[in-house]
Amino acid sequence: MEKKVRVRFAPSPTGGLHLGGVRTVLYNYLFARQNNGDFIVRIEDTDQSRFVAGAEEYILDTLAWCGLEPDESIKHGGGFGPYRQSERKETYKKYADALVQKGYAYYAFDTPEELDAMRSRLRTDENASPQYDHSVRMQMRNSLTLDKQETERLLSTIPYVVRIKMPEGETVSFTDMIRGEVIFDTAVVDDKVLLKADGMPTYHLAVVVDDYLMQITHAFRGEEWLPSAPVHILLWKYLFGLEAMPQWAHLPLILGPNGKLSKRDGAKYGFPVFAMNWKDPRTDEVTEGFKERGFLPEAFINMLAMLGWNDGTEQELFSLEELVQKFSIEKVHKGGAKFDFEKAKWFNHEWIKKLPASNYKEAVKSIFESRGLSIQDDTYFAKVLELVKDRCTLLPDFWEHSFFFFRQPREYNTDAIKIKWNIDKKTFFESFTKAMASINSWSAASLEALFQQLATQAEIKAGELQLPLRIMLVGGKFGPPVFHIAEVLGKEETIDRIEDALLAFESM
């Protein structure tokens, strides 16, 4: 029987979640869903010095906003916990010791100063960054070079690390789901630290042990991990056997305008790189998120999915459900993709148009409230949003395209109509309001028909009256088609606004 598919996203809680991180989550999630598998979030907090308060909650909140809820996590529970590596500390040591027993690893006692000394001693033009590897390990202070007694003594008196003993002349290869076969020469990879002096594992040990214990079947991660893959492969071979190893897929990186996408790019070019606002608790510095910029989760997810993947057709708009159906890891690109904010905005615009306004009504409402406008009538609000959504790219755009539905104009931009304004037009509007008052069906179409008819009677071109009407209703040259504005405004409000404007126009 096939093993149940289980995948994991394993962030370290060091700050906000950026585009690349969310995309990794997304691909994991899609793969899990389409294979009826489990999606696990495991917190990799093995570096205490980099731990940032609030980052865990932030990550989980972000996934919730995106609609990518894990099946198992520190928040969702599950049968394979704990889901925080700091709480699993004891298990790693066991495996590290076992590795030493079997001769695949060794204890090392070198101090940071000794390591520095070794590196600067060996540094040359040909070897820009000397590694702790087979060529130097026999000159260092470790259980390979020290006798048993001395090793025992040091083990109980000073801090030590466990290092993997990389074989010298082997090739390690594996089949990456995206890249195909990847081959490494073990001679060029160093004796990575597996267990740190504080007793915590490094990523290398922890990822292998936990993927095994949590029965992970497929491991997707960023391309930056590819160079350390041989360490992980070897660890699997030594500890659990290659048959049990998950299938790997190394995802291409998401790039900024010049090179790797960074927080700085966001600040420099004015686009978000984090999913949601992130406030660094140490500096109080806030980094803007896509959510707060006015992105819909549907658009954000869709845009991310297309950054490095497509289904081979020309379709670009996908719902999460469609992505679950159509996604395939083999079709993910090998090359990194440069992030384009313009295209991201296009996705958002498409999704604003596509979704019923009720989907994002609440988000827009809070934007309006932050501008001092509280929404009383939800039905009216939804109607307004529906009318103007075609012209909004980001959620805050709703403000400039619809605020006038909630506030009668206080000033009128009359520049465009001033010269042509006359008594005949004034009379026309007076009769128009009178006629409107007794109209039965209040709709854009019927209003336009009435407007046309009266204009013809008054022998004025309807076109010349439309702009004045617009300015009376909203105060300026903006907004949706004018009769649609009137329709949504309603009879009473429309007549009021025209009458007030007529008064104001007296002094024009």
Place this chain on the structure above:
RNA sequence: GCCGCGUUCGUCUAAGGGUUAGGACACCACCCUUUCACGGUGGUGAUACGGGUUCGAAUCCCGUACGCGGUACCA
């Protein structure tokens, strides 16, 4: 430096030996519209370079260039 991964319009990409190298974003023009958008039509624009293999190469092989990643008791 060494190791690894990559390279099709400015950007995201399709084309897995035979296409006028297709689409989308952006840009430009026109149309629609007596506000501004949306929308519609059309246009500019790419196989990094050099060698092979082949009747035929964006596609397969080799080399070069360029880019990215890694080279920590960070993940």
